[in-house]
Amino acid sequence: MTAGPLVVLVGPMGVGKTTVAALLAERLGCAYRDTDDDIVAEQGRTIADIFVDDGEPVFRAVEKSAVGRALAGHDGVLALGGGSILDEDTRALLTGHRVVYLSMEVDEAVQRTGLNVARPLLAVNPRRQWRDLMEARRHLYTEVASAVVPTDGRTPEEVAQAVLDALELKEA
Numbered sequence: 378m379t380a381g382p383l384v385v386l387v388g389p390m391g392v393g394k395t396t397v398a399a400l401l402a403e404r405l406g407c408a409y410r411d412t413d414d415d416i417v418a419e420q421g422r423t424i425a426d427i428f429v430d431d432g433e434p435v436f437r438a439v440e441k442s443a444v445g446r447a448l449a450g451h452d453g454v455l456a457l458g459g460g461s462i463l464d465e466d467t468r469a470l471l472t473g474h475r476v477v478y479l480s481m482e483v484d485e486a487v488q489r490t491g492l493n494v495a496r497p498l499l500a501v502n503p504r505r506q507w508r509d510l511m512e513a514r515r516h517l518y519t520e521v522a523s524a525v526v527p528t529d530g531r532t533p534e535e536v537a538q539a540v541l542d543a544l545e546l547k548e549a
């Protein structure tokens with residue numbers, strides 16, 4: 378296993394990466410970090426603003442370096458932005474890390490993301506856009522993952538427990 382985060386969470390928008398990362402960190406007695414938060418702090422503006430002002434390719438370039446830095450410099454729980462696995466170099470960097478893919482079905486996705494405009498890729502027709510994103514990405518999440526944890530019908534606490542079980546991680 379490569380040194381670095383104890384566990385890396387990947388998965389689509391709204392699946393609960395940020396929520397579950399915080400719960401896991403509490404239970405493992407370590408810090409958590411979220412590359413979306415790193416980007417907002419570094420850029421001094423929201424993700425939606427970066428998409429609108431500079432476009433998705435600029436956001437993806439910023440995201441790629443944020444993920445590289447977090448993988449190299451964080452030893453707790455790490456949540457990645459939902460689209461970070463689109464980048465081939467990022468996927469290669471994930472090799473050897475404990476990566477958990479949090480998955481969910483479309484009905485649950487629409488409920489969790491709702492009409493929240495903070496997610497620019499779901500702003501117009503959330504259900505169709507989410508389905509299209511998953512068609513393009515499902516195999517990439519699976520490719521980088523050491524374990525898949527379905528989240529439908531589970532509370533965030535139950536998801537956190539399932540991650541600990543899947544990785545056989547001991548609590549602090």
Ligand SMILES: Nc1ncnc2c1ncn2[C@@H]1O[C@H](COP(=O)(O)OP(=O)(O)OP(=O)(O)O)[C@@H](O)[C@H]1O
Nearest residue numbers: 389390391392393394395396459489528531532533
């Ligand atoms: N297991 C769950 N059951 C029900 N609601 C959940 C669950 N996990 C998270 N949520 C809720 O779903 C919403 C999205 O969660 P969260 O922001 O953690 O997702 P995310 O994967 O980090 O999304 P993004 O990729 O956009 O950052 C929040 O309102 C959160 O409270």
Ligand SMILES: O=C(O)C1=C[C@@H](O)[C@@H](O)[C@H](O)C1
Nearest residue numbers: 390413424458459460496497
């Ligand atoms: O799935 C995606 O492409 C995204 C997920 C979020 O975490 C943010 O990084 C942003 O909204 C884009």
Ligand SMILES: [Mg+2]
Nearest residue numbers: 394395411413
């Ligand atoms: Mg998040």
